[in-house]
Amino acid sequence: MRVIVLGAGIVGVTSAYQLAKAGHTVTVVDRQKGPALETSFANAGEVSFGYCSPWAAPGIPMKALRLLFMKHAPLILRPKIDGAMLSWLLKMLSNCTSERYALNKSRMLRLADYSRIALAALRNETAIEYDQRMQGTLQLFRTRAQLDASAKDVKALAADGIPYEVVDRDACARIEPALTYVRDKIVGGLLTPKDETGDCFKFTSALATKAEQLGVRFSWGAEIRGLDIEAARVRGVVTNGEMIPADAVVVALGSYSPLLLKCHGIKLPVYPVKGYSLTIPITDPSRAPESTIMDETYKIAITRLGDRIRVGGMAEISGYTNDLGLARRSTLEHSVMDLFPGGDVKEATFWSGLRPMTPDGTPTIGHTKIAGLFLNTGHGTLGWTMSSGSARVIADLVSGRKPEIDATDLAVSRYA
Incomplete structure (x- = not known):
């Protein structure tokens, strides 16, 4: 055809x-x-078969309100007269129940796990090189409350047979040696070892x-x-x-x-949710990540791509706009330099892209x-x-x- x-x-x-x-x-x-x-073009670089959850979840409406007022807010809402935006937000809120969350996460994990198999097959048949690494994703928790809240994700991973490991701060430092320097800033993490990284472009x-x-x-x-x-x-x-x-x-x-x-x-x-990224040249490999870290506090991914660090995240609901806000860059810089000050942020490339989000x-x-x-x-x-x-x-x-x-x-x- x-x-x-x-x-x-x-x-x-x-x-x-x-x-x-x-x-x-x-x-x-x-x-x-x-x-x-x-x-x-310049997404976060993580291929997250295990770290795969719908944004619509129980408790998200109240949590979102708190996030909006953080100094380095991972969520930015710029309301406007836009019927599509309002409709999408209402549909998303309707999915913030335990029943809908479990159903939606199960769908996503089903497709993500199939994609893991499909990507491995594709890589084998094409021999494509793209700064890939196969060392997993470490979701990093800075507070006990974040670690406790991960229980619902652990339950879903277990139900779908996705490998995972809940680890303490010492194990986090063993998995990502550069975290040894900042171990007092974290309480633990959730490792999904089957996750990968790579340059999507x-x-x-x-x-x-x-x-x-x-x-x-x-x-x-x-x-x-x-x-x-x-x-x-x-x-x-x-x-x-x-x-x-x-x-x-x-x-x-x-x-x-x-x-x-x-x-x-x-x-x-489907509605655009803007994300931002920095691509930073590595100057000190010992203070750079080995794979992908998900900083749960700021909802930011920090990924090793060859001789670069890709820092990506945030969710800005502002319609079809692609401007680059300096406040967003500040948040990315704060997250990465707080954990991995092994790159030259002055030489970083700043970028934004519109993610196509469904409400579920x-x-x-x-x-x-x-x-x-x-x-x-x-x-x-x-x-x-x-x-x-x-x-x-x-x-x-x-x-x-x-x-x-x-x-x-x-x-x-x-x-x-």
């Missing part, structure tokens, strides 16, 4: 690769000049080259004007340069997916009410983590095959 993939971020490129492997003729359309130049760029070798065509600098739909079936994609015919279209446009779909009667509750945390993957139109979007902060499994699922669905995992509750129909 002729398949068009809209979007060349990590999700779009992995989808294109798997669709080409399945024997389809694939075209990828993107407005940028190359792959992974938006949200996938490097990976996506290398995989795009492999996809081209399989026959995938990339249409760069193409503005998507709309979908060509006739008799409730997709016929192609209209861009500023051409009308591209297709038998199937996969929408992998991240936060911009609902803007394209709205005029076709598909209500997709689970991405939207599968069929729509329009024949031949598929979605693979809404991965939030976990696009890098879930991309390989999501790509396999969408390739199976487009090909008319049953996916290797249950994907029925991943489709947009779950919001009906």
Whole structure:
């Protein structure tokens, strides 16, 4: 079949690769000049198969209010007259129950664990290098209350058979030797040893080259004007340069997916939540992380990428804005220098990207009410983590095959 993939971020490129492997003729359309130049460009670098939870959780509404007023706030809300923002926030609040949290986390862990297997297979068959490490994620707790609150995550990990270890401060220092210098600032941690790290931009760029070798065509600098739909079936994609015919279209446009779909009667509750990152050259390896640390206090990931430290996090709900606030940079610098002062922050590169968040945390993957139109979007902060499994699922669905995992509750129909 002729398949068009809209979007060349990590999700779009992995989808294109798997669709080409399945024997389809694939075209990828993107407005940028190359792959992974938006949200996938400088994300936190963590591939977190175990550290994988919905933001909507019991107690979050009150906790969010406290976070908003912290000096180095991990959550920033810029309210505006925006029906989509209000609708998304209300839907998210409706998922802040114990029952919904358990259901949503189970879905996410199912897809994340499948992605772990899929990424390993992809790495073996392509031999792609992307500053990868396989040393796990250490969620770091600075207070006893944070450590106690991790019990609900431990319960979910145990229920889904995801390896984990609750560790004390001495074990944290053994896992990440640089923490020896700051051990008095922590009380313990939660280790998920199967997690990985890597440069998402490097990976996506290398995989795009492999996809081209399989026959995938990339249409760069193409503005998507709309979908060509006739008799409730997709016929192609209209861009500023051409009308591209297709038998199937996969929408992998991240936060911009609902803007394209709205005029076709598909209500997709995906909203942009901006995240920030710093990329810092390492000057003292002994004071730098070995893998990924999740600083629970500031909700910031600190990751080793070769000779660099990538510091990423925060959640700013402000619509489709991509400005760089100096206060956000200050928070990233505070977190990393408090724990790992082994880099030169003066030489850091500051970046922001729009994460496509669903109100329940689970991405939207599968069929729509329009024949031949598929979605693979809404991965939030976990696009890098879930991309390989999501790509396999969408390739199976487009090909008319049953996916290797249950994907029925991943489709947009779950919001009906």
